[in-house]
Amino acid sequence: MSEFALKTALPTYLREEQDKIAKLAAAMGLDFFPTVFEILTYDQMNEIAAYGGFPNRYPHWRFGMEYERLAKSYEYGLSKIYEMVINNNPSYAYLLEGNSLVDQKLVMAHVYAHVDFFKNNYCFRQTDLDTGGRTVDPVKRPSGYDPNRRWIDKMANHGARLRRVVARQGINKVEEFIDHCLSLENLIDLHAPFSGRRPKRAADEEEPKATEIPRLKAKDYMESFINPEEYLEEQKKKIEAERERTHKFPEHPERDVLLFLLEHAPLERWEHDVLEVVREEAYYFSPQWQTKIMNEGWATYWHSRLMTERILDASEIIDYADHAAGVLATSGGRLNPYKLGVELFRHVEERWDRGQFGKEWEDCDDLEAKKSWNLRLGLGKKKIFEVRALYNDVTFIDEFLTPDFVRERKLFSYGWSNRNERYEIESREFGTVKEKLLFQLTNGGNPFIYVDDANYENRGELLLRHDHQGLDLRHDYAKEVMKSLLRIWKRPVTVTTVTEGKPVLHRFDGKELTTRHVRA
Amino acid sequence: MSLKIDQDHSRFRGIVRGKIRQNLRKYVSQGELIGRKGKDVVSIPIPQIDIPHFAFGDRQRGGAGQGEGDAGDPIAGDQDGEEGEGRQAGSGAGEHVLEVDVTLEELASILGEELELPDIQDKGKSKIINAKDRYTSIRRVGPESLRNFRRTYREALKRQIAMGTYAPGNPVVVPIPSDKRYRSWKTEAEPVANAVIIYMMDVSGSMGDEQKEIVRIESFWIDAWLQKQYKGLESRYIIHDAVAREVDRETFFHTRESGGTMISSAYKLCSQLIDDHYPPEEWNIYPFHFSDGDNWSMDDTLLCVDLLRNKLLPRANMFAYGQVESPYGSGQFVKDLREHFGKDDRVVTSEIRDKDAIITSIKEFLGKGN
Secondary structure, eight states, X not given: OOHHHHHTBOOHHHHHHHHHHHHHHHHTTOOOOOEEEEEEOHHHHHHHHHTTTOSOOOOOHHHHHHHHHHHHHHHTXXXXXXXXXEOOSSEEEEEETTOOHHHHHHHHHXXXXXXXXXXXXXXXXXXXXXXTTOOSOSSXXXXXXXXXXXXXXXXXXXXXHHHHHHHHHOXXXXXXXXXXXXXXXXXXXXXXXXXXXXXXXXXXXXXXXXXXXXOOOOOGGGHHHHSOHHHHHHHHHHHHHHHHHHOOSSSSOBXXXXXXXXXXXXXXXXXXXXXXXXXXXXXHHHHHHHSHHHHHHHHHHHHHXXXXXXXXXXXXXXXXXXXXXXXXXXXXXXXXXXXXXXXXHHHXXXXXXXXXXXXXXXXXXXXXXXXXXXXXXXOHHHHHHHHHHHOOHHHHHHHHOOHHHHHHTTEEEEEEETTTTEEEEEEOOHHHHHHHHHHHHGGGGOOEEEEEEEEETTTTEEEEEEEOSSOOBOHHHHHXXXXXXXXXXXXXXXXXXXXXXXXXXXXXXXXXXXXXXXXX | OOOTHHHHHHHHHHHHHHHHHHTHHHHHHHOTTGGGBOSSEEEEEEEOOOOXXXXXXXXXXXXXXXXXXOTTOBOOSOSOOOOSOOSSOOSSOOOOEEEEEEEHHHHHHHHHHHHTOOOOOOOSOTTEEEEEEEEEEEESOOOGGGBOHHHHHHHHHHHHHHXXXXXXXXXXXXXXXXXXXXXEEEEEEEEEOEEEEEEEEEOSXXXXXXXXXXXXXXXXXXXXXXXXXXSEEEEEEEEESSSEEEXXXXXXXXXXXXXXXXXXXXXXXXXXXXXXXXXXXTEEEEEEEEEOSOOSOHHHHHHHHXXXXXXXXXXXXXXXXXXXXXXXOOOHHHHHHHHHHTTOTTEEEEEEOSGGGHHHHHHHHHTTOO
């Protein structure tokens, strides 16, 4: 155990609770990594939270900013962090010193469900360090699954690595470069881990055939007149030049922009180190934002069952209810992932318990019959365990959000009203709500950006393409990101996108940013 | 306890400082900081320092929510809430405004850096002496409460070894009264620089709210800067129309009188104040006068010049006159002052056209390091 862990070990009475809760959770069917709880004072908690849960990260000012924000809102009593849990094997979770016993128990129950989710949800398989983050079939899992997820160590190593770089290059230079890399951190390919290895560059199976030059038909004796030698030579050159020009690199558009830059940008060694660290950490965190709703929903579902069915005694129920209500509160019409997640899990469980699925159910249009539909199948529990393993937020919503659910839970879609200059509720219709919700979640709410050409205009310039799916890029940000791209690629950078319905091409050459409209 | 985050935090504070410096002109002219002043800190809203990504424009995006309401109803709350929970931080990129607390002293030094204000030179007026006791030495007599434990036992040990009564196997050391040592103090004289700012303002009918707001903002920054230069800073406030009286800060900024303007009345009162409370050999005195430059008569102006030359200037570090432009004032007074004191370094005049001019006028006032 690290020195850090020793100072923050749980007191005995909490250890006993932990053992008890772990047993209860396992009896309910949860399957989690061993979990180490530590108890922290609020400033330690704020520090670790600012570092995204890890006691050791590389140096960067944004952690300091986050710390200031957390410390402020704690001081002013706006919010405090009750729990934090790290996807690591063994998992680490932090409790806040001074919380009431009911709260600590609730947090522990919540944490065990999170850890179960970390271990079993397919998205998190990409954080397995022993498989190099590549999983071809997410459904298959070896028995006695005990992956290497020592991310605490890995993050600490990243920290040490970058600190070494800082010692050589100076903090200002390195921090500025980290800023640039972080600007690009969302340009990764979320599905890369499951698409198998990236296809190796087609091993040049055969040299391209000698260029065939079209000739005019001619009799032998006319040949040198109709197809003169110089003319053929000229044609050949033309064709080859043409081929050269159209031969693209990369051959296929590349989603993992960071990887592409790592492999092909002219980076100094230390720059390479920094970019690599940023990319690895981006991939580590990506499953968490791909499954936010599910993960929180799952944890909430289980803490509520564990607490109310097993753990609480009568004297604690009010405190528990008070806290639980806080967790599930929505304010200002905002979606609360805890609430949406747990309600959707319960919805799924109920439907599968009552057999409200399949062709007969879909085909039935008798509202009365549907209301009282109950085949007493009792498949609910099995189903939700399956769901927690094989879905992410997008597929979860896509498959299990029903019109009934949207109506009963009062979901709506909202949008900006130009006329009133405010956000307004647009619709409560199932289709629209679902579409908006999915749009929010797809690709983590990030635009789709591809590397299209690394030798744009045959000048070694970088061409990125924004795959426009209805929403424009935020322009001021895009400008800044292009500066970062230029810093890394060291040649002019062009991005194609669509603005207000018109195809547009932004180019940044290091001095000025030019925008021109192009014909579609 | 030192935390790992401290380094990152101080890097962040450095960035914030830079941002404040960058936007200082805006903060100064808008005067929004004054309302945010706490006891020692000012809370400054700065635009969220952010790492840009390729992201969607907010306006087009919209999203899904949960709760009551019909189509067309506004959704409540601001556009980006954070759950009080510590995983990957917030999801959306809303227009955050970050509030940072900055101490007045830090703010003043930012102002100093930005305006390249010189530190104020010591006028040799630091004659007020604060006696301060420092415990720096040891003596043989004293009260038991000041007994120095370690020294006493060392003495006892020396004595016992010298007498041969010390047994290393049984190291019992018992001090006798002559072994006892006591901490002792020396009284040190510490020069203290004291300063007083005497604000005078014309509250005659021609000074409107906007003019007063300018004075308020300007005095905030002057306070902040001089506070940094002098530990013991006092402020006094005098308002005048045809007569002058001393008021508290609140009244100073909120009084509205009508009637004529006799600037000399304020200068007289100021001189009186100095006579009564601030002997110039002990105090650095900074009279600041704000007006729209419309004096009652030329005679009164001449009286002012006389008062300045003979009563105020000999005793003050400098005299600052700020003329706030108003639609009613003639703006004559500043010309008169310049005519009479044009070559005198101690008299600083500044014309403040509008809020944007505040920062230049601060520089004019404080740029000489008097």
